[in-house]
Structures are given as C-alpha cells and as structure tokens.
Amino acid sequence: MNELMTKDNEWILHFMGSLDRLLGGERFFTDKEVSARLKVSRRTLQDYRNEGRIPYIQLGGKILYRESDIEKMLLDGYRSAYRQTAI
Numbered sequence: 001m002n003e004l005m006t007k008d009n010e011w012i013l014h015f016m017g018s019l020d021r022l023l024g025g026e027r028f029f030t031d032k033e034v035s036a037r038l039k040v041s042r043r044t045l046q047d048y049r050n051e052g053r054i055p056y057i058q059l060g061g062k063i064l065y066r067e068s069d070i071e072k073m074l075l076d077g078y079r080s081a082y083r084q085t086a087i
Contacts, residue, residue: 027067028057034065
C-alpha cells in the first residue's frame with residue numbers, strides 16, 4: 001500500500017533527527033550560494049576546490065560546503081588594516 005509521507009510522518013521525523021545528529025546542526029551551502037556570498041564565479045570556486053583552498057563534500061553530483069569551513073577560510077585570509085604614521 002502506498003502511503004503519503006508528510007513532515008509529520010514518524011519515519012520522516014526519525015530520518016531528519018538522524019540526519020541532524022550526523023551533520024551536527026551544521027549549515028551547508030551549494031556552490032551557487034557560496035559563489036554568490038563570496039562574489040566569485042562558480043568556476044573560481046571550482047579552482048579553489050581543485051587547489052585545496054576550500055573544503056567541500058560531494059554527495060552524488062552535488063557539491064556542498066560547510067558554513068564553518070567558509071568562515072574559517074575567510075578568517076585565515078583576513079588581514080588587519082594598518083595605517084602608517086606621518087613622520
């Protein structure tokens with residue numbers, strides 16, 4: 001018998017709970033979302049992956065990026081502003 005599965009279905013609730021525990025509550029972004037946020041092309045993002053500059057997860061044909069990995073990459077590349085003093 002075919003059953004309509006909704007978000008309140010016990011199996012769906014169990015699956016989503018397991019998935020949340022597996023991912024540790026971490027947010028993930030697609031390459032389209034990351035390229036828009038970083039204001040770089042998707043091709044540049046691919047170069048970053050190939051060069052090992054940015055960690056990613058590949059599920060099937062889908063590339064995903066952890067929010068914490070993106071933040072770490074940005075912090076690692078952060079350079080404080082400095083001002084030369086007038087002599």
